[in-house]
Amino acid sequence: xxLVKPDLLLTGLFCLLGLLSVDVMAHGVDGADAAFMQTSGAxxxxxxxxxxxxxxxxxxxxxxxxxxxIFFLYRLADVALYVSLFALGHSLTLLxxxxxxxxxxPFLIDAIIGLSIxxxxxxxxxAFQRWFGIRPDTRAAVLIFGLCHGxxxxxxxxxxxxxxxxxxGKMLAFNLGVELGQLxxxxxxxxxxxxxxxxxxxxxxxxxxxALLMMFGFLLTGYQLSGFILQP
Amino acid sequence: MHTPPDSxxxxxxxxxxxxxxxxxxxxxxxxxxxxxxxxxVDPLGTGRLLGxxxxxxxxxxxxxxxxLWRGEGIFKSDTLTLTLLPGQGAELKAVMEADAPISFHWxxxxxxxxxxxxxxxxxxxxxxxxxxxxxxxxTAASGNLRAPFKGTHxxxxxxxxxxxxxxxxxxxxxxxxxxxx
Numbered sequence: 001x002x003l004v005k006p007d008l009l010l011t012g013l014f015c016l017l018g019l020l021s022v023d024v025m026a027h028g029v030d031g032a033d034a035a036f037m038q039t040s041g042a043x044x045x046x047x048x049x050x051x052x053x054x055x056x057x058x059x060x061x062x063x064x065x066x067x068x069x070i071f072f073l074y075r076l077a078d079v080a081l082y083v084s085l086f087a088l089g090h091s092l093t094l095l096x097x098x099x100x101x102x103x104x105x106p107f108l109i110d111a112i113i114g115l116s117i118x119x120x121x122x123x124x125x126x127a128f129q130r131w132f133g134i135r136p137d138t139r140a141a142v143l144i145f146g147l148c149h150g151x152x153x154x155x156x157x158x159x160x161x162x163x164x165x166x167x168x169g170k171m172l173a174f175n176l177g178v179e180l181g182q183l184x185x186x187x188x189x190x191x192x193x194x195x196x197x198x199x200x201x202x203x204x205x206x207x208x209x210x211a212l213l214m215m216f217g218f219l220l221t222g223y224q225l226s227g228f229i230l231q232p
Numbered sequence: 233m234h235t236p237p238d239s240x241x242x243x244x245x246x247x248x249x250x251x252x253x254x255x256x257x258x259x260x261x262x263x264x265x266x267x268x269x270x271x272x273v274d275p276l277g278t279g280r281l282l283g284x285x286x287x288x289x290x291x292x293x294x295x296x297x298x299x300l301w302r303g304e305g306i307f308k309s310d311t312l313t314l315t316l317l318p319g320q321g322a323e324l325k326a327v328m329e330a331d332a333p334i335s336f337h338w339x340x341x342x343x344x345x346x347x348x349x350x351x352x353x354x355x356x357x358x359x360x361x362x363x364x365x366x367x368x369x370x371t372a373a374s375g376n377l378r379a380p381f382k383g384t385h386x387x388x389x390x391x392x393x394x395x396x397x398x399x400x401x402x403x404x405x406x407x408x409x410x411x412x413x
Contacts, residue, residue: 226266
């Protein structure tokens, strides 16, 4: 008999993610980090890498989406492929958004990110096949939602009047940090997922996990849409 | 070779139930906890009941005094003087955007004056203004104003004494120009 029940493990993971994010990332970047971002010149690239990594590790929306993406991936090559597609997507729009000063309402983009989690949970539940008879190409979907997630990262940086001094270098460093943070988070998720699979991964548990994921997706979407409506 | 599944398989009914349940739980959490805690909107009164709305009240209290105002206009400073004969009144005004700050210090050399520090909104009707600081006999005053609206903000001094006085006003802050109407 297992000491830790897999569904408890999963619940624990979600709670951990929730706790991490509560005070760190409500919607963007906290005080000291923000002050650094606004005053930093061309130097201090390691700090930008660190901030990128911190942003990813504490950004529960990105993490939940990634969790949904890797939920049914067993081969490392598949994990690498999907995560690369996601990284490619969000790198492109993070850089294009900040450097090209493309501004999208952060509440709307975060609502789309919430919907991306709903999409992936439904996809994992086989909903598209069942409802529409076809399943959208998951690679394309991951790339497209990667683009949305990148705009989400960009809008958070654009809240600050970033010094244009060495901006490309700083953004590349931040982006590198995002990828490194993503790898760390992914590593942890894979360890937990594999432990769960090794202990037997019942269809019921898979359904519950994705239902919970979908619920978080809906909740995030509702949270952000309310913000869009309520905050001027 | 056995291929692991790439999605969970549910009956149509099970799928629909799962989706609706997820949506329902999300809406329930949204309206009972998230809206009251994050935005201070409490349609069901649960935020008050559970006390999560305190988060909202506290964050407003903590945020407002330390809130940074980021200057987008030009930072200016001026010193102007004007002489008021007995019975004479005059105004100096700064043209400002809403929320812009201005720091000021003025002195009256020769005797106390009546002062009305006030502002006129950009499209205000003639004679319509808001007083910030009224005083009948002052020889100096200083402070800081965050313009409550876009328009002109300034001082009206009146010499109610029997000798001429000289007013010297120094300002610094974010305003377009300081002028005498």
